[in-house]
Structures are given as C-alpha cells and as structure tokens.
Amino acid sequence: MKIVxxxxxxxxxxxxxxxxxxxxxxxxxxxxxxLSQLVPHGVAAEVAEAVEGCPTLALRLEP
Incomplete structure (x- = not known):
C-alpha cells in the first residue's frame, strides 16, 4: 500500500x-x-492507526 x-x-x-x-x-x-512512501513490512497496523488518528485527515492509504 502507498501512503499519501x-x-x-x-x-x-x-x-x-x-x-x-x-x-x-x-x-x-x-x-x-x-520515510517510506510504501507501507513497510511489519508496520501496517501502526501506519493504519496513524492514518486513522490524523486529526486533519491529511493521510490516506492507496492500494
């Protein structure tokens, strides 16, 4: 997945x-x-939590 x-x-x-x-x-x-545009192996849950926790909705994940 890509982080945008x-x-x-x-x-x-x-x-x-x-x-x-x-x-x-x-x-x-x-x-x-x-630090990585693609979600690194092993940290997908943390990245998803960070995206969901962004108060300004500045983050999203794309396939």
Missing amino acids: VDRARCTGIGICEAIAPTVFEVDDDGGLVL
Missing part, C-alpha cells in the same frame, strides 16, 4: 510520528517527511 499526504491539510502535529516513527517524521520546520 495531503500537504495542504497537514499541520505537523506529529501524532503519526508518535504512532509510527519508522515511517513518519516531522522536520524542524513542522513539515511531514515520509
């Missing part, structure tokens, strides 16, 4: 980073950095 970020919605709160730090990182300027 709507940068216009993302506010850099960092909930995704707290849930799945091997995939998401908020940089010093508050911008979201995807």
Whole structure:
C-alpha cells in the first residue's frame, strides 16, 4: 500500500510520528517527511492507526 499526504491539510502535529516513527517524521520546520512512501513490512497496523488518528485527515492509504 502507498501512503499519501495531503500537504495542504497537514499541520505537523506529529501524532503519526508518535504512532509510527519508522515511517513518519516531522522536520524542524513542522513539515511531514515520509520515510517510506510504501507501507513497510511489519508496520501496517501502526501506519493504519496513524492514518486513522490524523486529526486533519491529511493521510490516506492507496492500494
């Protein structure tokens, strides 16, 4: 699955980073950095939780 970020919605709160730090990182300027555009093996549940927990609905998964 592919991780898609709507940068216009993302506010850099960092909930995704707290849930799945091997995939998401908020940089010093508050911008979201995807460490992997595809969901890595073994962290699908964490990534799904991060997507569902995004308060601005800036994240989604695509097949």
